[in-house]
Each structure stands twice: as C-alpha cells, then as structure tokens.
Amino acid sequence: MDDKQVKEITSRNEDFGKWYTDVCKKADLVDYSSVKGSMIIRPYGYAIWENMQAVLDKMFKETGHENIQMPLFIPESLLNVEKDHVKGFAPEVAWVTQGGNEELDERMCVRPTSEVLFCEHYSKIIKSYRDLPKLYNQWCTIVRWEKETRPFLRSREILWQEGHTMHATSEEAKEETLRMLGVYEKFQRDYLALPVIVGKKTEKEKFAGAVETYTLEAMMYNGVALQNGTSHYFGNHFAKAFNIEFLNKDNKLETPYQTSWGVSTRMIGAVIMTHGDDRGLVLPPNIAPIKVIIIPIGNDEKVLSVSNNISEILTKKLISNKLDNRDKTPGFRFAEAEVKGYPIRIEIGKRDLKMDSVTIVRRDTLEKITVKIDEISEKVTELLKTIQKDMYDKALARRDSMIYEAKNYEEMKEIATTKSGFIKVNWCGNQECEDKIKDDLGIKSRCLIDDEKVDGPCVCCGKKAVTKIYFGKQY
Amino acid sequence: MDDKQVKEITSRNEDFGKWYTDVCKKADLVDYSSVKGSMIIRPYGYAIWENMQAVLDKMFKETGHENIQMPLFIPESLLNVEKDHVKGFAPEVAWVTQGGNEELDERMCVRPTSEVLFCEHYSKIIKSYRDLPKLYNQWCTIVRWEKETRPFLRSREILWQEGHTMHATSEEAKEETLRMLGVYEKFQRDYLALPVIVGKKTEKEKFAGAVETYTLEAMMYNGVALQNGTSHYFGNHFAKAFNIEFLNKDNKLETPYQTSWGVSTRMIGAVIMTHGDDRGLVLPPNIAPIKVIIIPIGNDEKVLSVSNNISEILTKKLISNKLDNRDKTPGFRFAEAEVKGYPIRIEIGKRDLKMDSVTIVRRDTLEKITVKIDEISEKVTELLKTIQKDMYDKALARRDSMIYEAKNYEEMKEIATTKSGFIKVNWCGNQECEDKIKDDLGIKSRCLIDDEKVDGPCVCCGKKAVTKIYFGKQY
Numbered sequence: 001m002d003d004k005q006v007k008e009i010t011s012r013n014e015d016f017g018k019w020y021t022d023v024c025k026k027a028d029l030v031d032y033s034s035v036k037g038s039m040i041i042r043p044y045g046y047a048i049w050e051n052m053q054a055v056l057d058k059m060f061k062e063t064g065h066e067n068i069q070m071p072l073f074i075p076e077s078l079l080n081v082e083k084d085h086v087k088g089f090a091p092e093v094a095w096v097t098q099g100g101n102e103e104l105d106e107r108m109c110v111r112p113t114s115e116v117l118f119c120e121h122y123s124k125i126i127k128s129y130r131d132l133p134k135l136y137n138q139w140c141t142i143v144r145w146e147k148e149t150r151p152f153l154r155s156r157e158i159l160w161q162e163g164h165t166m167h168a169t170s171e172e173a174k175e176e177t178l179r180m181l182g183v184y185e186k187f188q189r190d191y192l193a194l195p196v197i198v199g200k201k202t203e204k205e206k207f208a209g210a211v212e213t214y215t216l217e218a219m220m221y222n223g224v225a226l227q228n229g230t231s232h233y234f235g236n237h238f239a240k241a242f243n244i245e246f247l248n249k250d251n252k253l254e255t256p257y258q259t260s261w262g263v264s265t266r267m268i269g270a271v272i273m274t275h276g277d278d279r280g281l282v283l284p285p286n287i288a289p290i291k292v293i294i295i296p297i298g299n300d301e302k303v304l305s306v307s308n309n310i311s312e313i314l315t316k317k318l319i320s321n322k323l324d325n326r327d328k329t330p331g332f333r334f335a336e337a338e339v340k341g342y343p344i345r346i347e348i349g350k351r352d353l354k355m356d357s358v359t360i361v362r363r364d365t366l367e368k369i370t371v372k373i374d375e376i377s378e379k380v381t382e383l384l385k386t387i388q389k390d391m392y393d394k395a396l397a398r399r400d401s402m403i404y405e406a407k408n409y410e411e412m413k414e415i416a417t418t419k420s421g422f423i424k425v426n427w428c429g430n431q432e433c434e435d436k437i438k439d440d441l442g443i444k445s446r447c448l449i450d451d452e453k454v455d456g457p458c459v460c461c462g463k464k465a466v467t468k469i470y471f472g473k474q475y
Numbered sequence: 476m477d478d479k480q481v482k483e484i485t486s487r488n489e490d491f492g493k494w495y496t497d498v499c500k501k502a503d504l505v506d507y508s509s510v511k512g513s514m515i516i517r518p519y520g521y522a523i524w525e526n527m528q529a530v531l532d533k534m535f536k537e538t539g540h541e542n543i544q545m546p547l548f549i550p551e552s553l554l555n556v557e558k559d560h561v562k563g564f565a566p567e568v569a570w571v572t573q574g575g576n577e578e579l580d581e582r583m584c585v586r587p588t589s590e591v592l593f594c595e596h597y598s599k600i601i602k603s604y605r606d607l608p609k610l611y612n613q614w615c616t617i618v619r620w621e622k623e624t625r626p627f628l629r630s631r632e633i634l635w636q637e638g639h640t641m642h643a644t645s646e647e648a649k650e651e652t653l654r655m656l657g658v659y660e661k662f663q664r665d666y667l668a669l670p671v672i673v674g675k676k677t678e679k680e681k682f683a684g685a686v687e688t689y690t691l692e693a694m695m696y697n698g699v700a701l702q703n704g705t706s707h708y709f710g711n712h713f714a715k716a717f718n719i720e721f722l723n724k725d726n727k728l729e730t731p732y733q734t735s736w737g738v739s740t741r742m743i744g745a746v747i748m749t750h751g752d753d754r755g756l757v758l759p760p761n762i763a764p765i766k767v768i769i770i771p772i773g774n775d776e777k778v779l780s781v782s783n784n785i786s787e788i789l790t791k792k793l794i795s796n797k798l799d800n801r802d803k804t805p806g807f808r809f810a811e812a813e814v815k816g817y818p819i820r821i822e823i824g825k826r827d828l829k830m831d832s833v834t835i836v837r838r839d840t841l842e843k844i845t846v847k848i849d850e851i852s853e854k855v856t857e858l859l860k861t862i863q864k865d866m867y868d869k870a871l872a873r874r875d876s877m878i879y880e881a882k883n884y885e886e887m888k889e890i891a892t893t894k895s896g897f898i899k900v901n902w903c904g905n906q907e908c909e910d911k912i913k914d915d916l917g918i919k920s921r922c923l924i925d926d927e928k929v930d931g932p933c934v935c936c937g938k939k940a941v942t943k944i945y946f947g948k949q950y
Contacts, residue, residue, distance in 0.1 A: 033595055034553050035583070038546035040596055043611070046542050067521050071513035072585070072616055072632050073569075078509050094548075095573035096585070099620040099631075100566050108510070110547070110571070110585070120508055121515055136518070141547055141616065145574040156574075157547050 006279050006335050016222040016273075017150075023272055024151045027281040027340050037149045037156035041265070044340065047289035048268055049159060053139065055191055055287075056161065056263070059183050065135040065163060070117040072140075073108040078116050082241045085115060088208020092145045094156075110143040115209065115234075115260060118164035119242040122256075128247050129168055132256060133176070137163040152269035153226070153475050160264035166244070166256045173257035174212075174233050180261040181214045181231040188228065192271050193284040193388060194218050195396040196228060197422075197470065199447030204431050210260075211235040217446045217470070219399045220273035223420025225446050225472040228270045231261035269475075274395050275364070281341030282363050284391050285384040292321040292380060293342040297330045297349035306373065307348050310358070313377050319384070338363065343387050344380060364391050403470075412459055412471075416441040422472040424449065426465030428458035436460055437471060446470035481754050481810050491697040491748075492625075498747055499626045501814050502756040512624045512631035516740070519815065522764035523743055524634060528614065530666055530762075531636065531738070534658050540610040540638060545592040547615075548583040553591050557716045560590060563683020567620045569631070585618040590684065590709075590735060593639035594717040597731075601641060603722050607731060608651070609641040627744035628701070628950050635739035641719070641731045648732035649687075649708050655736040656689045656706040663703065667746050668759040668863060669693050670871040671703060672897075672945065674922030679906050685735075686710040692921045692945070694874045695748035698895025700921055700947040703745050706736035744950075749870050750839070756816030757838050759866050760859040767796040767855060768817040772805045772824035781848065782823050785833070788852050794859070813838065818862050819855060839866050878945075887934055887946075891916040897947040899924065901940030903933035911935055912946060921945035 009026055010018040024030050029045030041049065057067075073096060080086050093109035111117065122134060139161045149155050163180060167173040181198055188194040196216040206213035210232035218228040236255040239245075245253045275282040285291050292314055296307040307323055314321045322342075324333050330347070337345045347359040358376065360369045364387050371379045402421030406412035415423050423443065427433060434445050437460055449468035458465045484501055485493040499505050504520030516524065532542075548571060555561050568584035586592065597609060614636045624630050638655060642648040656673055663669040671691040681688035685707040693703040711730040714720075720728045750757040760766050767789055771782040782798055789796045797817075799808050805822070812820045820836040827833050833851065835844045839862050846854045877896030881887035890898050898918070902908060909920050912935055924943035933940045 031596060031599065033546055033592060034550055035546035035548050035592075038548065040546065040592075041544040043541035043543050046544050049544075050542065066518035067525065068518050069516040069521050069524075069634065071508055071510035071515065072618065073510050073513065075509055092575050094571045096569045097572045098570040098582075100568065107573075117508060117510075117515075121506060124506065143547065159544065 006338065009278060009280060009339070011278050012221060012276070019276075019278070020273060021151065023276050023280055023339075029268070029272075029281075030151045037146060039149075039151050039155055039157075041159070044289065045268065048271075048283070048287060049265055051287050051289060052191070052267060053161075056183075056187055057139075059187060060137050060161075060163065063135075063179060063183060065137045065165075068136045068138055069140070070111070070114050070121070070138055072111060074111050074114075074116060075106050075108050077106060078120065079109060081116055081119075082209055082238055085209035085238075089113065094143045094145055111140075112142055112144050113260075113262075114138060114140075114142075114162055115164065115238060116242075118260075119238050119244065119258075122166050122239075123242045123244045126166060126244055126246050126256060129249055132166060132168045132246060133172065134166040135163075135176075136165065137161055150269075150475075152265050152272070158264045158266070160262050162260060162262040165259045166239070167258070168246070168248070168254070168256060170235065170257045173235075173259050177212070177214060177231050177233040177259045177261070180259070181216070184216055184229045184231070184261070184263055188216060188218070188267070188270075189392065191284065191286040192267060193286075193392040193395060194228070194270055194274055195392065195399050197447065199449060199470075201230075201447055202431070202434060202445045202469070204434055205445055207232050209234065209238060211237075215447050217422075217472075218270045218274065219402060219422060219472075220270070220475070221276070221398070222273070223402050223422075223473070225422065225474045226266070226270050226273070227474065228267055229261075229263035232259060234258035234260065275391055276341070279335075280339035282391070283341040283343060285343040285388045288341070288343050289320065290322045290340075290342050291319050291384060292344045292346060293337045294321060294323045294346045294348065295330065295333050295337065296323075296325050297347060300350050302353060303348055303350060306353060306358075310346060310348070310373070310376055314380065317377055317381065319380060344383060346376075362387060364394075406459055407456075409459055412437070413441060416443055416471075420473070422446060422470045424468055424470055425459035426454055426456050427467055427469045428461055428463045429466040430458070430461065430463075433458055433460035441471075443471045443473055446472050446474070481813065484753060484755060484814070486753050487696060487751070494751075494753070495748060496626065498751050498755055498814075502816065504743070504747075504756075505626045512621060514624075514626050514630055514632075516634070519764065520743065523746075523758070523762060524740055526762050526764060527666070527742060528636075531658075531662055532614075534662060535612050535636075535638070538610075538654060538658060540612045540640075543611045543613055544615070545586070545589050545596070545613055547586060549586050549589075549591060550581050550583050552581060553595065554584060556591055556594075557684055557713055560684035560713075564588065569618045569620055586615075587617055587619050588735075588737075589613060589615075589617075589637055590639065590713060591717075593735075594713050594719065594733075597641050597714075598717045598719045601719055601721050601731060604643055604724055607641060607643045607721060608647060610638075610651075611640065612636055612638040625744075625950075627740050627747070633739045633741070635737050637735060637737040640734045641714070642733070643721070643723070643729070643731060645710065645732045648710075648734050652687070652689060652706050652708040652734045652736070655734070656691070659691055659704045659706070659736070659738055663691060663693070663742070663745075664867065666759065666761040667742060668761075668867040668870060669703070669745055669749055670867065670874050672922065674924060674945075676705075676922055677906070677909060677920045677944070679909055680920055682707045684709065684713060686712075690922050692897075692947075693745045693749065694877060694897060694947075695745070695950070696751070696873070697748070698877050698897075698948070700897065700949045701741070701745050701748070702949065703742055704736075704738035707734060709733035709735065750866055751816070754810075755814035757866070758816040758818060760818040760863045763816070763818050764795065765797045765815075765817050766794050766859060767819045767821060768812045769796060769798045769821045769823065770805065770808050770812065771798075771800050772822060775825050777828060778823050778825060781828060781833075785821060785823070785848070785851055789855065792852050792856065794855060819858060821851075837862060839869075881934055882931075884934055887912070888916060891918055891946075895948070897921060897945045899943055899945055900934035901929055901931050902942055902944045903936055903938045904941045905933070905936065905938075908933055908935035916946075918946045918948055921947050921949075
C-alpha cells in the first residue's frame with residue numbers, strides 16, 4: 001500500500017497538536033493565507049459545514065425560529081450600552097476606524113457577537129404581548145481578535161449561528177434556553193456522534209452579561225475539553241438597558257426576558273479530534289459530504305462499468321458517493337480515502353468480480369468485508385447506520401474511561417498531574433476554591449453536575465459541598 | 476376594506492423612491508439600526524434571499540462548482556498586488572486599524588470583493604493541468620463604503636455570492652464567463668420573472684481589473700436600469716500578478732485564465748421595483764416564501780376547519796402556505812396580504828361554504844375567482860404557474876415599450892429629456908462619445924448589443940458606428 005500520505009501525518013500519541021493540524025491540512029479541510037489568524041475553509045471542509053448548517057437550520061425552523069441578518073458592524077456607543085457585556089468583549093474586537101479615505105467620527109467594531117444589535121432591533125419591534133415570543137436566528141461570521149489561533153478551534157473569524165430570543169416571562173425564556181441546549185445535544189449525538197456533557201457554567205465561567213450559561217462539553221481524544229456550544233439565559237437586564245418594554249394583557253408595561261445560543265465551525269474541530277486516527281479524518285456518516293468512495297482497481301472495462309453501476313445505485317438511494325478512477329495507484333487512492341475519512345470504501349477488482357462480489361472497507365475500524373454485488377445497496381445502508389452507532393459508542397466509552405472522581409485535594413492533584421480527562425469533585429460553590437484549583441493545577445471548571453446527589457466536603461476547602469462539578473483542561 | 480396599511484404606501488407615480496422605501500419597510504423586509512449605511516434584513520426579506528440562494532446554489536453545483544470560505548479581511552499589501560483592481564476599490568473600503576487594544580502593523584480592509592484572496596490561494600494549490608479547472612464559489616458579506624445608501628440597491632454591506640474560477644485556456648475561461656451569465660439569466664427569468672438584457676459592458680464601465688465584463692441589465696418600473704449581476708473574464712493578468720502557473724501536458728509552465736461572477740441581495744430590489752404596485756410587494760410564485768395565504772372570515776367552526784384542511788392539502792402538495800386567523804378584521808388581513816405580496820390569497824367565508832367554494836384572489840392582477848373546494852389543489856397549482864408567466868410577460872411588455880431607438884443626437888436628447896427607459900443607438904466605440912453623452916444627458920452606457928447589425932453613423936460624433944448600444948439612467 002502506497003501510504004506516503006498517511007506517513008506524512010504525525011502520530012496522535014506522539015504530538016496531538018501536530019497530528020490535528022496535519023489532518024486539517026492533509027484532508028484538504030483548510031489552508032492558510034496572508035491574513036494572519038484567519039483560515040481558508042476549503043471545499044471539503046466547507047461541505048461538512050454546509051451539512052451541519054442544513055440539519056441545524058431545519059431543527060431551528062421546526063422549533064419555530066426565523067432567520068434574520070443583522071449588520072456586520074457595531075458602533076462603539078452601542079457596544080457600550082450593557083456594562084458586563086462590553087467589559088467581556090471590548091479587549092478582543094477588531095476596530096474599523098476609516099471608511100474610504102475618511103476617518104470615522106465613531107469607530108465601529110466588527111461584531112464579536114450580536115446581542116446589542118438584536119436588542120436595539122427588538123426595542124423597535126416589540127410593543128405588545130402579541131409580539132412575543134420573538135425567535136430569531138442568524139448565520140454569520142463573527143470576529144474576535146485572538147492572539148493564538150488553531151484551525152476551527154480558535155480563529156479570528158468564526159462562522160457560526162447565534163439565536164437571540166425574547167419572551168414574555170422568565171419561565172418561557174429559561175425553557176427556551178434548555179430547549180436549544182437540547183437541540184444542540186441531539187444534533188451532536190445523532191449527527192456528529194459526539195457524546196457531550198451538558199450543564200451549567202459557574203458564575204466565573206459564564207458568558208459576559210448572561211444570568212446563566214449552559215454548555216456542551218466534549219472530550220477530545222487526548223482528554224482535553226472542548227466547549228462545543230453554549231445556551232444563555234439573560235434574564236431581563238439587557239432588555240432593561242435597551243428599554244425594551246411591552247404592554248401585557250392587562251395593558252401594563254413589562255420588560256421581556258431574553259436568551260441567546262450558538263454553535264460554530266468549532267464543531268468540525270470536535271469531530272476531527274474525537275474520531276480521527278493516525279491515518280487521518282474519520283467522519284460520522286450522518287455528516288459526511290461523501291459517504292461512500294468507490295475505487296476500481298485496474299483498467300478492466302467490466303470493473304469500470306460495475307463501479308459506475310454501483311455509484312448509480314447508491315445515488316438513487318440518496319447515498320452520496322464518489323467514483324475515484326483517477327490515473328493513480330490503488331494504494332494512493334486508498335490512502336487518500338483514509339486521510340479524507342470517507343465512512344465506507346468500496347474496492348472493485350477483477351478477482352472480486354469473478355465471485356460477483358466487492359470488498360467494503362469501514363473507515364472507523366478498517367475492517368474488510370466481502371459483499372455480493374446484488375446486496376450492496378442494502379449492506380451499505382445498514383453499515384452506515386452501524387458505523388454511526390459504533391463511532392458514538394466508542395467515543396462514549398473512551399470518554400467515560402477518562403472521567404475520574406477525586407475525594408480530596410491530594411487525589412485531585414495526583415489525577416491532574418498524571419492523567420488526561422475530566423475530574424469530578426465536590427465543590428462548595430465558592431469562586432476562591434475554583435480559582436485555587438485553576439492556579440494550582442491548571443484546570444478549569446467545565447460545568448456543574450445537576451443530576452447527582454452531593455454529600456461530603458468541598459474537595460478544596462473542606463467546607464460543606466453544594467454541588468458536584470467537572471474540572472478539566474480546555475482548548 | 477380596511478386599507479390603512481395600503482394608504483401608508485406612497486403612490487409609485489407620485490414618488491417612486493419613497494414608494495420603494497415604503498414597500499421595503501411596510502412589507503417587513505428591512506429595518507434600520509444605529510449602524511449607518513447598513514440594513515437589517517428582517518425574516519420575511521431574508522426568507523426571499525434564502526430561496527434565491529437555494530436555487531442558485533443548486534444551479535452552481537450542477538455546473539460543477541464547489542463552495543469555499545475565504546477570510547473576511549484583506550491586508551493592504553495583498554489588495555495592492557493588482558494595480559487596476561486596487562485603484563477601483565481602495566477609495567471605497569472599510570479599514571480595520573486596531574485589533575483589541577493594539578494598533579495593527581498593517582491595516583486590513585474588510586473585503587469589497589475577493590479576487591486577490593482567491594488568487595493567493597490558487598497560487599498555492601494549482602501546480603498541474605490536472606488541477607484545472609478550479610471552480611469555486613463563495614457566499615458571503617462584502618463591504619463597500621457607500622455615501623448614499625438604499626435598501627438592497629446600495630448598502631455598505633452586501634450579501635452576495637462570488638464565483639472565482641481558473642482555467643487552462645482562455646477559451647475555457649470565456650466559455651465559463653458566458654455559462655454563468657446564462658445561469659443568472661435563466662434564474663432571473665424563470666424564478667424572479669425578470670426580463671433582463673444581457674451584454675458586454677464598455678471599456679469604461681467594466682469591472683476594475685477585468686478584460687471583459689458582461690452584465691444583466693434589468694429595467695425598473697420607472698424606466699431606470701438596475702445592473703443585476705455581472706460575469707467577468709479576467710484573461711491571465713491577475714494570474715501573472717500572483718505568479719499562478721501550472722505544468723501543461725507537455726511539462727511546460729503556463730499561466731491559467733480566470734473568471735469571476737456575482738449576484739447579490741440587490742436582486743430583491745429588482746423584484747420589488749419591477750413587479751410591485753401601489754398596494755405593496757408582488758412576489759413571483761417561484762421565489763415567494765409563502766405562496767398562498769389562507770384567510771378565514773369570521774369565527775365559524777366549519778370555516779376554520781375547512782381553512783385548516785386547505786392548508787394541509789397545499790402543504791402535502793409542497794405549496795408553502797400560511798393560515799392567517801389572527802383576531803383582526805378581514806380587511807386588515809387582506810391589506811396585509813397585499814402589502815406582503817403573497818401570490819395567492821384564499822378567502823373563506825360562511826357564504827362561500829354554502830356553495831362548496833372559496834374565493835381566490837391573484838395578487839398580480841387582483842382578480843377574484845370562485846373555486847370549488849375539491850378543485851383547490853389543482854387550481855392553485857395551475858394558477859401559480861399562470862401568475863409566474865403573466866408577471867414575466869407583463870414586465871417584458873412594459874420594458875419593451877420603454878426601449879427607444881434614436882437615429883441622431885437630437886432624437887437621443889429629446890428622448891433622454893422627455894422619456895424614461897433605455898435608448899438604443901449606434902456608437903463608434905470611442906469613449907469620448909460615451910463621456911459626452913453621459914455629461915450632456917446624464918445617462919450611462921448599459922451594454923453593447925451583439926445580435927443586431929449596425930449600419931450608419933455614431934449617434935454622437937457621426938463617424939462610422941461599430942456597434943449598437945443601450946444607454947439609460949441607473950441606480
């Protein structure tokens with residue numbers, strides 16, 4: 001096998017960071033340009049994002065949301081309206097100070113997120129309880145002036161969606177916050193094969209301006225956490241800052257309650273770092289732009305015509321596929337198929353045809369299966385489902401094997417210094433303990449654990465614990 | 476009829492500009508914010524854009540194009556690489572000069588178009604004739620620092636798509652330029668019901684850096700031209716400026732040839748100004764987010780249940796529809812349906828039901844038709860086709876009635892000062908004549924006419940004409 005391409009990928013266990021950027025480049029997902037801190041998302045990478053968008057957009061619309069497009073810029077005075085928010089974002093925005101040949105009277109930032117734009121608009125269009133709820137979403141690019149960047153994970157430009165909703169009551173807004181968290185969790189589980197831990201962030205780690213922030217924490221192959229989406233409940237203090245008011249049924253003025261929620265191309269990073277291996281990308285079938293790659297071996301006419309037939313059969317079944325009959329060695333084409341992570345590879349040679357069969361190779365396990373030609377459509381359909389499920393199960397088992405529980409600070413320190421993964425501990429709820437753990441052990445709180453009883457002392461200060469909580473290293 | 480909403484729309488013939496912005500606002504297409512020169516595209520307006528994107532994206536993919544995402548910013552030095560290009564764009568870009576709290580070493584503009592970004596990328600990925608053609612497209616936001624703005628027509632931010640392709644030969648690149656012009660023409664004709672004149676721009680009016688620019692010129696209700704898309708052939712001078720080279724089959728280095736092509740949300744403006752009337756928007760069925768609005772009259776239970784049934788029947792036929800049973804007078808709901816331009820309105824009252832029928836109102840002609848309930852699905856399907864066709868025919872007839880031919884300068888002047896529309900004249904091909912006509916008469920060249928024989932003198936200088944050409948006022 002001509003595995004030169006594979007050999008160009010650093011081993012995961014040798015240098016995970018280098019492995020990651022190797023895969024991003026070798027699988028033709030991204031490229032760099034002279035624009036520092038930004039990336040080019042190449043057609044194959046962008047096709048993954050388009051698939052993600054299509055599924056999520058449908059889920060958003062099914063839950064009653066409408067898309068809208070807000071301006072790209074935010075005047076400084078508008079960003080300044082909500083204090084916590086501006087404090088969180090002002091240090092990391094890009095400022096436009098000149099338009100054409102003229103200096104601007106007021107500088108404007110490229111939106112790092114659009115809460116203030118939505119609030120200004122809502123203050124104009126919400127007058128009555130009949131105008132509520134307002135369930136808007138936006139697909140767009142945002143900019144955050146990051147110093148260190150990494151494809152998909154941390155970039156100066158981010159492709160994302162941001163939902164911003166307004167509700168008559170805090171109960172409805174809280175319900176929406178959890179509903180969209182649930183939509184994200186379902187999407188990441190059923191499409192990306194990602195087992196995520198969902199929960200509330202601590203006060204310290206919540207979004208600038210939010211009352212409550214819920215997070216989806218995915219664990220990468222190396223045990224490091226990736227925050228893979230958030231859903232925020234804002235209460236009504238943004239609405240108050242922007243004078244958003246509505247007449248309720250009793251004709252009295254009230255202030256509405258707000259949420260926002262977002263996921264980004266970072267999810268592509270999570271897919272790579274959860275499922276990928278030393279041969280390259282491994283894509284879950286439900287999100288793969290090309291589910292099946294068909295590789296004829298040799299130039300035999302019958303081999304080519306059967307390959308074409310199989311492609312047509314799969315296309316008719318709406319299974320996206322590609323026939324790779326380029327003038328390259330089989331080994332080269334096999335290796336490339338592996339680097340690109342197509343879930344299923346079908347190899348067709350003269351010898352196979354004598355048996356009326358082909359060879360199917362699973363990308364996730366590299367297992368080879370001989371399949372009769374007239375059973376291909378059925379077998380591929382079934383196998384795609386199996387791969388999707390197995391990838392999730394494997395990721396879940398690995399994640400669970402890397403969650404450790406620490407009873408006291410010594411245990412916590414021992415785990416933090418010798419193992420990768422999440423550490424589950426009792427916590428008193430005090431930020432001083434959270435800070436101490438971060439400073440001592442270099443790990444941050446991931447999210448609170450709501451569904452487990454807590455009993456005993458805080459792992460840090462020894463006072464009575466009020467909750468269990470996950471800690472871990474993060475991207 | 477409660478036509479207060481309609482009365483709030485200025486008459487087209489009274490003040491076309493005010494009529495236009497009234498429709499944009501009253502139909503809930505756009506809103507303004509504190510971001511000067513930008514607009515908010517509201518859910519109904521954005522749904523029209525999503526429909527346009529879906530159809531065009533499919534057409535692009537069917538012609539072999541792939542989507543990609545380039546950076547939002549362009550460093551000044553990169554913009555400067557191609558001289559004609561930078562001269563055309565530098566005066567109208569937004570400059571980012573600060574990132575976070577720091578002054579940037581080199582300022583960057585927000586992309587006004589992405590030729591230079593694509594070229595830089597192509598210089599890295601094109602090595603061999605096997606890498607050609609490269610057929611990339613990007614859906615994104617661009618920024619041009621316009622002084623005077625108008626919703627959809629001229630805005631500091633524009634949502635658009637930009638195709639950028641590279642080819643081994645100039646013939647192939649020219650073919651691609653015309654292919655995409657054809658895709659645009661077909662889309663605007665079949666979906667937007669817009670009769671457009673396609674042709675080549677003069678040297679003076681072509682795109683900054685292009686060898687040839689082809690345009691789609693739509694004529695608005697008031698006779699003013701709207702450039703509604705362009706397709707450019709670049710030759711290979713961008714490629715030369717960016718050192719893009721490939722090894723041909725004979726192993727010799729060659730420079731590839733390039734195209735770019737784009738359409739934008741401006742097309743929404745063209746739809747409004749071509750089809751709209753004094754009651755508001757009139758949307759062609761093939762692009763309308765809601766094709767049928769169903770309005771029950773009164774609170775009768777049977778009326779409501781029949782209305783629901785009709786909605787379900789249409790939904791099953793994949794005809795997008797909405798049931799408007801809000802607690803508002805029928806007159807109010809009728810007027811709103813007209814302002815929003817839904818192609819078909821179905822009115823259902825007790826009296827209708829006694830006859831087992833409903834009333835269907837065409838938005839384009841306001842004609843009322845009584846239809847038996849069990850024939851609704853068939854009738855609506857047929858009527859949507861008829862409306863689409865009739866809207867095109869009506870726009871075509873109106874446009875053709877406003878195209879005038881001028882034999883000499885006196886005639887041209889007479890037409891330009893007394894009539895609205897396009898003027899067809901003979902032209903010598905000399906820019907001096909083009910400039911004189913613009914300076915004297917305030918009209919610009921639209922495009923060359925390729926398919927008509929020219930015979931006789933230039934309308935301006937009297938020398939031998941080499942082509943016929945359209946002139947007209949423009950947005």
